[in-house]
Amino acid sequence: MPELPEVEAVTGKLRMTAIGAPIRDVRVLRPRAAHPQSPDILKDAIGHCIESIERRGKNILLHLDRGLSLRVHLRMAGNLEVIRDHRLHRSAVRVLFQFADGRGLVFDDSRMLGSVNLYETWEVSALLGGVGVDPLSAEFTSEFFVRVAGRSSRPAKLFLMAQSPISGLGNIYSAEALFQARISPVKPMRLLSRRKLTSLHAAIQEVLREAIPQAVLSYSHPGHHESMGYRVYDREGKPCVRCRTPIVRMHQGGRSTYYCRKCQR
DNA sequence: TCGATCCTGTAG
DNA sequence: CTACAGGATCGA
Numbered sequence: 001m002p003e004l005p006e007v008e009a010v011t012g013k014l015r016m017t018a019i020g021a022p023i024r025d026v027r028v029l030r031p032r033a034a035h036p037q038s039p040d041i042l043k044d045a046i047g048h049c050i051e052s053i054e055r056r057g058k059n060i061l062l063h064l065d066r067g068l069s070l071r072v073h074l075r076m077a078g079n080l081e082v083i084r085d086h087r088l089h090r091s092a093v094r095v096l097f098q099f100a101d102g103r104g105l106v107f108d109d110s111r112m113l114g115s116v117n118l119y120e121t122w123e124v125s126a127l128l129g130g131v132g133v134d135p136l137s138a139e140f141t142s143e144f145f146v147r148v149a150g151r152s153s154r155p156a157k158l159f160l161m162a163q164s165p166i167s168g169l170g171n172i173y174s175a176e177a178l179f180q181a182r183i184s185p186v187k188p189m190r191l192l193s194r195r196k197l198t199s200l201h202a203a204i205q206e207v208l209r210e211a212i213p214q215a216v217l218s219y220s221h222p223g224h225h226e227s228m229g230y231r232v233y234d235r236e237g238k239p240c241v242r243c244r245t246p247i248v249r250m251h252q253g254g255r256s257t258y259y260c261r262k263c264q265r
Numbered sequence: 266t267c268g269a270t271c272c273t274g275t276a277g
Numbered sequence: 278c279t280a281c282a283g284g285a286t287c288g289a
Contacts, residue, residue: 003283032272058284075284077273092273112272113284154266163285172283233283254268256281 002074004058004135004168005211009219010080011055014105017082018062021099022049033094033107033116041118042095045070057131057167061124069121071128072107078114080107081219132167135204140166145201149189156192157185158253160204169204171255172233176207179232184264185250185257232258 002010023046028039048064055061060080062070072080083089086104089096095116097105107116119127133139148165160166160174169177178185180203183196192200214228231241236249240260250257 001283006283073284076282077284110273111282158266161284170283255284 001077001079002058003170003173003211004208005173005215006219007055007058007060007074007168008136008212009215010074011053011060012216013219014060014062014080014082015053017103018050018105019053020049020051021101021103022047023064023097023105024100025098027096027098028094029096030094030112032112033109033114035115037117042116044068044118045097055134056128057134057163058170059128059131061128063121067121069119069124071115071117071119071124073115074109075111075113075115077111078107078109080105082106130164132162132164135166135168136208140201140205142198142201146194146197149192149197152189154189155186155252156183156189156200157257159189161253161255168208171257172230173204173207173211175233175258176231177203179259179264180207182263182265185252185259187265232260234258 026042026045028034028042031039034042045064045068048066048068050062051065052063053061054063058073060072062072064070074080083104083106085102086096086098089104089106090108092108092110093106094109095107099105133144152159156178157174160169160177161171175185177200181196181200183192183200211228232247235247235258237246239245240247240263243260243262245260245262247258248261
């Protein structure tokens with residue numbers, strides 16, 4: 001379920017709960033979750049505690065003491081949270097970190113597409129060297145955006161979703177940003193005017209910033225997953241909120257793209 | 266730079 | 278039963 005705002009919500013919550021507690025044991029209930037590493041490697045986290053937590057795009061980095069870091073990727077259906085009692089975990093749990101105080105850090109993932117890996121901290125930066133600029137970081141300037149856009153002939157939506165050179169946008173917020181900026185998802189990036197690009201740059205930040213508080217709310221009420229009101233995503237056949245034209249769904253890169261034929265050109 | 270693929274769950 | 282799901286990697 002997670003895109004950047006949801007991952008941000010998860011990391012924010014973890015920062016308040018998961019830092020400082022020593023890890024007493026690690027259970028890997030589904031070895032594939034550690035792929036391509038051996039699941040045994042996760043056991044090396046035992047005896048360490050989480051010192052800091054960082055989000056890079058959709059990657060979650062849990063930095064442990066003494067030079068180790070966990071990298072968690074939630075992919076389509078993952079979740080990472082602290083539970084009061086590690087014995088009370090649900091069935092979709094793939095990896096369980098038991099804290100010395102009895103609480104547990106739980107990675108669950110019904111679709112088994114996510115991953116949990118343990119690296120030495122210095123390796124992580126190298127490993128994530130290829131991930132692009134985070135759209136909520138200071139590096140994501142309008143100038144940067146115009147520059148990288150000019151170098152790509154890809155359809156706008158595929159460009160936004162590629163995680164490079166921009167990292168963190170997924171299917172929903174790419175569609176939302178393009179709608180907001182009134183740009184067609186199939187328009188080759190380099191053909192967009194500077195004016196359009198500036199508008200899209202602002203729209204990206206706007207839709208993400210707007211979504212974070214919503215994501216925080218939905219993650220703070222377990223089992224209360226209200227889908228927030230999207231402007232185009234998942235609105236096939238429903239009237240465009242701007243011009244009432246029915247929203248269309250098409251396929252791009254194997255994913256659904258929703259857009260308004262009239263507003264977005 | 267693309268489609269196929271990894272998995273399971275759920276809606277129609 | 279099929280289609281589809283908020284992601285990314287891999288091989289051609």
